[in-house]
Amino acid sequence: MPVQQTLADRQKLHSLKMGSPVNLYFGVPYCIQTDPGKCGYCLFPVEVFSGNIDLEIYFDYLRREAAMYKDFLKDIPLGAVFFGGGTSNLYKETKYGELMDLVRQLFPVIPEYVDITLEGIPQLFTREKIKAIKDAGMNRISMAFSR
Secondary structure, X not given: OOHHHHHHHHHHHHHOOOOOOEEEEEEOOEEOOOOOOOOOOOOOOOEEOOOHHHHHHHHHHHHHHHHHHOOOOOOOOEEEEEEEOOOHHHOOOOHHHHHHHHHHHHOOOOOOOOEXXXXXXXXXXXXXXXXXXXXXXXXXXXXXXXX
């Protein structure tokens, strides 16, 4: 079923007071180089991270996609947000605020109870990055030890 039709159906259900919240998933399709080239459990399409330019190009695509769906998500409540992998904590500290700006463009009011999770690998978290993540409005971190 086309995405636009699914979102139109959600709008109709919400107008009838029968809808459910939307849960957002933002995938980051890059991972740091490992051997083997991918974590054994990972089923996601990923590419080897070759530098910040990869993330900048991908973020531009995220921005355009968010703009495409903004009208469809109007007045639908937000249930949760998950920034997942690849490796979502590859971004530089300043980018987490921009990622949350995308969420706020779609959902201008985010209730306090909404879980906003960023997944990452331990070796890429720093105190500065964790502070930037928290300051951006993300309220959960998910990490696992993997290779």
